[in-house]
Amino acid sequence: MLFILLVFLVMSCSSKGEDFKLEEGTEAYQLAKDLSVTLPSLDPDLNKVLIRTNAFNVTTGEVIQGLQENFGRRILQLKDMEAAQLKDLIEKNALQLAEKNLLLGEAIKAKSSVTVEELSDVLNQQYTRAGSEEKYLEMLEGQGLDIDFVKKNLEEELKIRQFLDKKLDSMTQVTEEKIQQAYNKDKTASVRHILLLTQGKSDPEKVETHKKMEELLARARNREEFAALAKEYSEDPGSKENGGLYEDFDRGKMVKPFEDAAFSVPVGEISDIVETSYGYHILLVVDRKKEMRPLDEVRVELEDNLKQATKAEIFETYFSELKEKSGFEIIPL
Numbered sequence: 001m002l003f004i005l006l007v008f009l010v011m012s013c014s015s016k017g018e019d020f021k022l023e024e025g026t027e028a029y030q031l032a033k034d035l036s037v038t039l040p041s042l043d044p045d046l047n048k049v050l051i052r053t054n055a056f057n058v059t060t061g062e063v064i065q066g067l068q069e070n071f072g073r074r075i076l077q078l079k080d081m082e083a084a085q086l087k088d089l090i091e092k093n094a095l096q097l098a099e100k101n102l103l104l105g106e107a108i109k110a111k112s113s114v115t116v117e118e119l120s121d122v123l124n125q126q127y128t129r130a131g132s133e134e135k136y137l138e139m140l141e142g143q144g145l146d147i148d149f150v151k152k153n154l155e156e157e158l159k160i161r162q163f164l165d166k167k168l169d170s171m172t173q174v175t176e177e178k179i180q181q182a183y184n185k186d187k188t189a190s191v192r193h194i195l196l197l198t199q200g201k202s203d204p205e206k207v208e209t210h211k212k213m214e215e216l217l218a219r220a221r222n223r224e225e226f227a228a229l230a231k232e233y234s235e236d237p238g239s240k241e242n243g244g245l246y247e248d249f250d251r252g253k254m255v256k257p258f259e260d261a262a263f264s265v266p267v268g269e270i271s272d273i274v275e276t277s278y279g280y281h282i283l284l285v286v287d288r289k290k291e292m293r294p295l296d297e298v299r300v301e302l303e304d305n306l307k308q309a310t311k312a313e314i315f316e317t318y319f320s321e322l323k324e325k326s327g328f329e330i331i332p333l
Helices: 029-034 060-082 081-107 116-130 133-142 146-167 176-184 205-222 225-234 256-262 295-326
Strands: 047-050 058-059 184-195 245-250 279-290
Touching: 029 060, 058 081, 058 245, 060 081, 081 146, 116 133, 116 146, 133 146, 146 295, 176 245, 176 279, 176 295, 184 205, 184 225, 184 256, 205 225, 205 279, 245 279, 256 279
Parallel strands: none
Antiparallel strands: 047 058, 184 245, 184 279
């Protein structure tokens, strides 16, 4: 399916004025109390609102309850987290939960429904991957997870996906001109790159990392061998030992800022510093190749790819408008 944007925290949307709150004496309440030693704003008695909308709020209590249901026995790992790491986890899951509830509310309004057969098909896929239904249930039990909880997650996910597919399909058109343009574009790229990681770093640390990358960029543009620089300095384990080489990758295989540089910087030249969710990159574009197969042979593939890309663009616009309409407000923890 197109949108893999949900970490499946499941709590039903509470109506405005009925914010979910953890009950004293429950495991989730005690967990929140324990976590509040590290991050005081997680105190379940405070029950801080993290996301506010016109229809519902998302509270710290709701997020912790959802995390406990999703993590099962692994939930105790949260107690070992540092404050910054725990804050990031809670805020990200609050956002994902609110976005899911927003979409689920729209799906329910549109009367999106899931049949028993459709849910069974998805469950059977889970069973097959696990080896059998028995093994799947044993795995859940070992992790302290409940099958009814999983079924509810899957049903709501399917309901949202069906709603989005129906809505976006009606808004998606692919013309012959767009197919021809896609066919004429470079199909693959080969690059060498250097990555300096920024994940988990503070803002001052990121500034220092950027300065280090500026120095490497200057050295690379001053004719130092790029592969040697990548092998010495890159922090990408997937390409470091190969001189930073990623060869003949298709569009859509890399994170967007990286891909944009790989398919736009002239062959033989070095990009400016590119920032992604991983960190700072510089790229040496080694080669690009066109599609070698006849258009008629790849037409269906191109059309499908264009539809998916168009849907993604339409979704971004639709979801932004939906958030604005709902009064979607993020409140820092």
